[in-house]
Structure formats: C-alpha cells, structure tokens
Amino acid sequence: MTVREWSQANGFSESLVHAVLNGKNKASRGESYWIAVALELKKPPEIDKAPAFLRSVLLKHPFYLTNSVLHTATSPQDLRPLTT
Numbered sequence: 880m881t882v883r884e885w886s887q888a889n890g891f892s893e894s895l896v897h898a899v900l901n902g903k904n905k906a907s908r909g910e911s912y913w914i915a916v917a918l919e920l921k922k923p924p925e926i927d928k929a930p931a932f933l934r935s936v937l938l939k940h941p942f943y944l945t946n947s948v949l950h951t952a953t954s955p956q957d958l959r960p961l962t963t
Contacts, residue, residue, distance in 0.1 A: 889917055890941075916942060 882900065886893040891914050898904035899914045906915035915921040926937055 891917075913940075913942060 882896050883893050885891075886896045891910060895904065895911055896914055899906045899911050899918070899920070904911045906912050906921060912921065916923045923942060924937060926934055929937055
C-alpha cells in the first residue's frame, strides 16, 4: 500500500502523512497527531484521564467512533514509496 492510497483511505492529507513519516512534523497536535496515532507512532489520548470537557470532544473523533482509523496498513512499515 502506498502512502497515497493509505492517506486517501483514511482521509488524511498525503503531504502531511509524508511529513509525519519523514520526521518533518512532530505530530504533536491536530491532523498530524491523528496520523501518528493511526500509524501507531503515538498513543491515543486516554479518555478516562481526560478532563470532562475534553472527553465529549474525544468521543466524537473518528478514531473512537470506529475503534481505529486504520484501513489495511497497520504500521509505517506497511506503507511503501509511491512508484512511478
């Protein structure tokens, strides 16, 4: 599976996925953080330890609605470079 295929299947920006995989983005917040979570590079936030006001927001996130945003690829090693 290519980075392009994975990013399209998971609804992420392809350039942002590349930035996370190449270490050019720290993936500390926003979409890049969720990309890192989906690739199992970072742990998802623990809902039980989140403040109440944040808990409701987290529970609406696709990661928690589907248990996983991963489609096919389960780790960065499953992604292969796009070939021309």
